[in-house]
Amino acid sequence: MKLYNSLTRLKEEFEPLSEPNVGVYVCGPTVYGHSHLGHGKSYVSFDVLIRYLRHLGYNVRYIQNITDVGHLTDDADAGEDKIEKQARLEKLEPMQIAEKYTRSYFDDMDALGILRPDVSPRASGHIPEQIELIKVLIENGHAYEVDGYVYYSVASFPGYGKLSGRKLDDLVAGARVSIDQGKRDPKDFALWKKAGDDHILKWNSPWGWGYPGWHLECSAMAMRYIGDTLDIHGGGLDNIFPHHESEIAQSEGANGKQFVRFWLHNNMVTVDGQKMGKSLGNFTFLKDIFEKYNPMVVRLYILRSHYRSPLDFSDMGLDSAKSGLGRLIAFRSRLGQKPLETDQEPSKETAILIENTRTAFHEFMNDDINTPGALASIFELIRAGNGILDRDDTPPDRAALAIIMDELARDILGLDLTGGNSSTEETAVLCGILAQTRGILRENRMFEATDLMRDKLEAIGYTAKDLPGGKSEITRK
RNA sequence: GGCGGCGUAGCCAAGUGGUAAGGCAGUGGACUGCAAAUCCACCAUGCAUCGGUUCAAAUCCGAUCGCCGCCUCCA
Numbered sequence: 313m314k315l316y317n318s319l320t321r322l323k324e325e326f327e328p329l330s331e332p333n334v335g336v337y338v339c340g341p342t343v344y345g346h347s348h349l350g351h352g353k354s355y356v357s358f359d360v361l362i363r364y365l366r367h368l369g370y371n372v373r374y375i376q377n378i379t380d381v382g383h384l385t386d387d388a389d390a391g392e393d394k395i396e397k398q399a400r401l402e403k404l405e406p407m408q409i410a411e412k413y414t415r416s417y418f419d420d421m422d423a424l425g426i427l428r429p430d431v432s433p434r435a436s437g438h439i440p441e442q443i444e445l446i447k448v449l450i451e452n453g454h455a456y457e458v459d460g461y462v463y464y465s466v467a468s469f470p471g472y473g474k475l476s477g478r479k480l481d482d483l484v485a486g487a488r489v490s491i492d493q494g495k496r497d498p499k500d501f502a503l504w505k506k507a508g509d510d511h512i513l514k515w516n517s518p519w520g521w522g523y524p525g526w527h528l529e530c531s532a533m534a535m536r537y538i539g540d541t542l543d544i545h546g547g548g549l550d551n552i553f554p555h556h557e558s559e560i561a562q563s564e565g566a567n568g569k570q571f572v573r574f575w576l577h578n579n580m581v582t583v584d585g586q587k588m589g590k591s592l593g594n595f596t597f598l599k600d601i602f603e604k605y606n607p608m609v610v611r612l613y614i615l616r617s618h619y620r621s622p623l624d625f626s627d628m629g630l631d632s633a634k635s636g637l638g639r640l641i642a643f644r645s646r647l648g649q650k651p652l653e654t655d656q657e658p659s660k661e662t663a664i665l666i667e668n669t670r671t672a673f674h675e676f677m678n679d680d681i682n683t684p685g686a687l688a689s690i691f692e693l694i695r696a697g698n699g700i701l702d703r704d705d706t707p708p709d710r711a712a713l714a715i716i717m718d719e720l721a722r723d724i725l726g727l728d729l730t731g732g733n734s735s736t737e738e739t740a741v742l743c744g745i746l747a748q749t750r751g752i753l754r755e756n757r758m759f760e761a762t763d764l765m766r767d768k769l770e771a772i773g774y775t776a777k778d779l780p781g782g783k784s785e786i787t788r789k
Numbered sequence: 790g791g792c793g794g795c796g797u798a799g800c801c802a803a804g805u806g807g808u809a810a811g812g813c814a815g816u817g818g819a820c821u822g823c824a825a826a827u828c829c830a831c832c833a834u835g836c837a838u839c840g841g842u843u844c845a846a847a848u849c850c851g852a853u854c855g856c857c858g859c860c861u862c863c864a
Contacts, residue, residue, distance in 0.1 A: 321793090339864075347864090354864035384862065394862080477792055478860075526862085548864030549793095555863095578864070579794090585856065589863050616812070617802065622795080622857070629801060632813040639812090642826070672810095676803085684803050688811035695828085702828055759822055766824075777825055785826095 313368065313678045315544075316620060318552065318575040319475055323680055326574060328543045334370045335538035336362065339530060339547035339555070340432065342379040343413035344398040347420045348595035349610070349625055350548070350581040350588045356611055356726075357578045357619035357681075358546045359426040363724050364677055375537045376429035378417075380410035381436045381513045382505075382524045393523070396512055406513050410436070420598040423607040425726040431537050435529035439515045442524045442532045445566055446503045446517075454565040458494035460506030460520045466499040469561045475575060476553035501558055503528050527558035531571075535563060545572040549579050550587075578619045588625060596625065608728055609634045615683040615725060636691075637731070640721060643694045644729040645787070646701065647714040658712035662700055666716045669693040673720050683725065690721055743774070743786040750776060750784040 314323045328334045338358045341351055355376075365372050383394045398413075399406040418428070435442075446462050449455035454468045466472050466480065473479055480499065502525040507514035514521045534542055540563070547556060556575065563571035581588040588595045601610055613633035617623045657663070669689050676685030697713050721727045746765070753761045766776040769786060778784050 341864075342862090350864050352864090357864095476859075479791080481791095546864095550859065550863055553792095553859060554861090580858070580864075582857075587858070587863090591861090591863060612812095613801095620794095621802085624801085626801090628813085632801065635814090636812050639826095646826090676810095682803070684801095684812090685810070688803070691811055698827055699829090754822080757822070763823075770825095775825065778821070779826095780820075 313364075314680055315574055315576060316680045317573075318577050319572070324574070326543075328370065329541055329573065332369060332371045334365055334372045334543045335375075335541075336365075336372060336544040336546065337375045337377075337530070337534040337538060337542050338429075338545070339551055340376040340378050340429075341413075341417050342383045342394055343410050343417060344383075344394040345413060345590070346416050346597045346599055348581075348588060348590075348597050349601065350595065351417075352420070352424055352598050352610060353581050353614045353619075353623055354548050354578050355421055355426050356424055356614045358576075359424075359726055360615065360619075360683060360724070361544075361546070361576070361681055362427060363726055364681065367724050373431075373538060374427075374429045375431045375433065375534060377530060377533050378410070378414055378432055378434045379526070379529065380407070380414070380434050382529060383526045393511075393513060399512075407436075410434070416599075420602075423602060424598070424611050425608065425728055427726075433533045433537065435524070435533070436513070438529065438533050438536065439524065441536050442528045443504075443515075443517050445528065445532050445535075445562065446524075448566045449503065449562065452565060454561070455503055456496070457504075457519050460522060461494070461502060462504035462519055463495055463500040464503050464558065464561060464565070465496065466501070466561065467497055469565050471564065472499075472557065472561050474557075475560060476557050478553060478557070501525060501527065501554065503562070527555055528562060530555070531559045531562040531566075534559075534571075540567050540569040540571070542572045544574045544576055546576040546578070549577045550589075552577060579622045582622050582624045585624065601630070605630055605634060606637070606731060608731060609637050611727060612637050612640075612687075615687060615727075618684055619681060637727075637729075639694065640690070640727065641729045641731045643698065644714070644717050644721070646698075647710045647717065649730070656706075656708040658708045659700070659704075659706070662697075662709045662712055665693065665696050665700070666712055669716060669720070673724075677724070686720070686725065690717075690725075693717075739788075747776075747784045747786045750778075750786070751782055754778065754784065755782060 313326045315326045316323050338355075341347060362372055362374050380395055381393065384392065393406075395406045395409050399409045402409060404412070446455060449464065450457065450462065455462050455464050504517060504519055504522050504524060506520060507522045511523070514523050534545070545556070560571050583594045583596075586592065586594065598610070609630060610633075613630055614623065616633060616636075658666070669692065672689040673686050676682040676689060679685070693713075693716070700709060717729070721729060746769075750762055750765055753765070769776050773789050774786055775789050776784060776786050
C-alpha cells in the first residue's frame with residue numbers, strides 16, 4: 313500500500329517498523345465544544361485507514377488523544393485555556409466541560425461508524441510523563457527555564473521546519489508572537505507555563521505550579537503508548553505548523569530517534585470555499601446535520617472525496633450523498649439480511665464480477681486510500697449485480713454478492729447499509745400482511761385502494777413496491 | 790511577503806504520459822394499472838487560458854488568470 317507522506321511529500325510504499333504491528337497516533341479533539349463536520353472528515357478518513365490496515369492483516373494500535381488542558385485561545389502565551397474559558401461560560405468545572413464534550417465527541421463519532429481508538433489518553437492524565445519529557449529536554453540543552461516557564465529552544469534543533477518546509481529565518485520575519493517572559497528567541501515555544509492564582513487547571517512541577525504547553529501532550533502520550541518511533545501520525549493539515557513541527561522537535565530532541573515514519577494529513581472542510589473553523593464561526597455541528605441526515609449520509613459524503621482534497625460543504629452535496637446511500641442500502645437489502653446458508657457456488661459471471669470488484673477496490677485503496685475510486689468500484693458492482701439478479705436471481709449469487717458488499721462497504725469503508733431494515737419482527741409481519749392485501753386489491757384492479765395505501769405508507773416512511781407476477785413488497789425507506 | 794495546494798460535464802468527484810472512473814441531477818426506452826425500484830441507451834472530441842516538449846499531454850515544462858490553505862488557536 314502506498315501512502316502520501318507529508319514529510320517527504322511523496323507517495324511511499326508503507327511498511328511498518330516491525331511487522332505485523334503498526335502504531336498509529338492521530339491528534340484528537342480539544343474538548344470544549346461539540347464536534348463539527350471538519351472533525352467528521354478527519355476522523356472518518358483515519359477510521360478508514362485503520363480499518364484497511366487491519367483488513368490487510370496488520371495488528372494496529374490506534375491512539376488518539378483527548379486534549380483537555382493546555383490549549384489556549386490565543387497566541388503562544390497570552391491566551392486563556394480553552395477549557396477554562398468554556399467552563400466560565402457554562403458555569404461548570406473545567407473537568408465537567410472536558411467530560412461533557414468528550415462524551416459528545418464519542419457520541420458523534422459512534423454515529424458516524426468510527427471505531428473507537430484503542431487508547432484515548434487525556435492530556436490531564438499524563439502530566440507526569442510531560443514533566444519527565446521536559447526534564448530530559450532541559451538536560452539535553454533543548455529547553456530552558458525562565459521564571460516558572462520552560463521554553464523549547466528552536467535554534468537548538470536543526471531539523472525544525474523539515475515537516476512544514478519552513479525556514480527558521482522566515483519564521484522570525486513572520487512571527488507575530490511577542491517576546492515575553494524572558495523568551496530568548498521569538499521562535500521558541502512554551503513547554504510549561506506558569507499558572508497564576510486564577511488558573512484552575514494547574515499542577516506542581518520542578519518549575520513551580522503550572523500547566524503544559526499544547527504540543528507537549530502529543531509527544532508524551534504517543535511515545536508512552538507506542539514507543540519512540542510511530543509508524544503513522546495523522547492529523548489535520550492545519551496542524552502541520554506549528555503543532556506537528558513542534559512534536560518532532562520535542563520527541564526527536566529528547567531521544568534522537570526518528571519520531572514518525574509516515575505523516576498523514578487530511579484536508580479541510582470548506583464552506584463557500586472557505587475553511588470551516590471555530591475561529592471563523594462558519595462551522596456546522598455534526599449533531600445539527602444528524603437532525604436532517606442519517607449519519608451514514610455524512611460518512612458517504614466524506615468518503616466521496618479524497619482525504620487530501622478539500623470538501624466543500626453544501627446541502628446539495630448531502631442530498632446527492634443521500635441518494636447514493638439509498639442505492640447502496642437498496643442493493644444490500646435486495647441481497648437479504650441474514651447470510652444465506654448455501655454450499656452452492658455463485659455463477660461464473662458473478663464470481664468474475666466479484667473478483668474484478670475486489671481487485672479494483674484494493675488497487676484504489678492501495679493508492680493512498682482512494683475512497684472515491686473504491687466507491688466507484690462498489691457502484692459498478694451494484695449496477696452489474698442488479699443486472700445479473702434481474703436476469704436470474706439465485707440464492708448463491710445473492711449470498712456471494714452480500715459477502716463482498718459486507719467486506720468492502722461495511723467492514724472497510726464502515727458504511728452501515730442496514731438503514732432501511734431496522735424494523736422489528738412485528739412490523740415485518742405487518743408489512744407482510746399489507747403486502748398480501750395489496751396483492752389481492754391489485755388482482756381485483758382496485759387501484760383507488762392500492763394508491764391510497766401507497767400514499768399513506770409513503771407518508772410514514774414506507775415504500776410499497778409491486779413486483780412482477782402480482783406480488784407486492786412493503787419496506788421501510 | 791514566504792511555503793504549499795487546487796482549477797475535469799448542470800452539481801460533486803477519480804484519473805501524474807497512451808487517448809476522460811464513479812455519484813447526483815437530466816433525457817429516451819424496457820418493466821408497471823400508474824408508480825417506485827431495477828435494467829438498457831444517451832449525457833465532456835475535451836480536462837481554467839496561452840505556448841512548449843513528445844509518436845502520444847487532463848497528466849511533463851513555461852507563462853497568464855482565478856480560487857484556497859498554512860505562516861496565530863483550529864481536524
